[in-house]
Amino acid sequence: MCCSSAVLFAALGLVLVAVAENADHVLWLAAALLPLGLGIGVAMTLTTDAVVSAVPSERAGAASAISETAFELGGALGIALLGSTVTLVYRASLDLPADLPGPARAAVQDSLAAAVNTTGSGVVAAAREAFTTAMQVTSVAAAAITVIAALIAWYTIPSGRKGGTTTTPTEE
Numbered sequence: 001m002c003c004s005s006a007v008l009f010a011a012l013g014l015v016l017v018a019v020a021e022n023a024d025h026v027l028w029l030a031a032a033l034l035p036l037g038l039g040i041g042v043a044m045t046l047t048t049d050a051v052v053s054a055v056p057s058e059r060a061g062a063a064s065a066i067s068e069t070a071f072e073l074g075g076a077l078g079i080a081l082l083g084s085t086v087t088l089v090y091r092a093s094l095d096l097p098a099d100l101p102g103p104a105r106a107a108v109q110d111s112l113a114a115a116v117n118t119t120g121s122g123v124v125a126a127a128r129e130a131f132t133t134a135m136q137v138t139s140v141a142a143a144a145i146t147v148i149a150a151l152i153a154w155y156t157i158p159s160g161r162k163g164g165t166t167t168t169p170t171e172e
Contacts, residue, residue, distance in 0.1 A: 003046045003157055007150035010039025014143035018136040044071065050157065082142055086134045093130035096123060 013036025020032040051067040052060050091109055100108070100123065107114040108127050115127035 003043055003050075004150045004154040006039045006042035006046065007146055007153060008039070009035050010043065011143045011146035011150065013037070013039055014139050014146060018139035018143070021132050021136050021139070078142075082138050085138045085141060089134035089137045090130050093133045095126050095130070 013032060013034070016032035017029065017036065020028040023029060048064070048067050052063050055063045090112075094109060096105060096108060100119070104119050104123070107118040108123055112127050112131040116124050119127075
């Protein structure tokens, strides 16, 4: 249950990140990142411990390597998927003037940084709004995926809750 709770706490952090995107001060975003980081940190510690303790001690190094590889692969795939989501939502949310020249339009559609460096303030404001929307949508999508992961962890990771009671070690 503790691992699932940590993952749910991380999901709460993702929702808070989505809400903090419109905040006036960066401290709100920093405060929103605290439950995200704490939740992921606790969940990773617990899952690594579960993986390593599930094998004989002479195989702990291999189990740790597999756990770390899975973490890295999951991180890379998550960045690719969520980064693509940000890009898709950003481009779909852009409301650009019809008279914007082709090269400037392409630059704005490429990224917010390109919009800031190549166009006027009206287009930059539209690009910032689209980027904020993209980040909010992606943060909420990531939170939903994280909640699903917490539910999967709840149902698949043994926790000693068989029959509604927990087992306690006995003295010999």
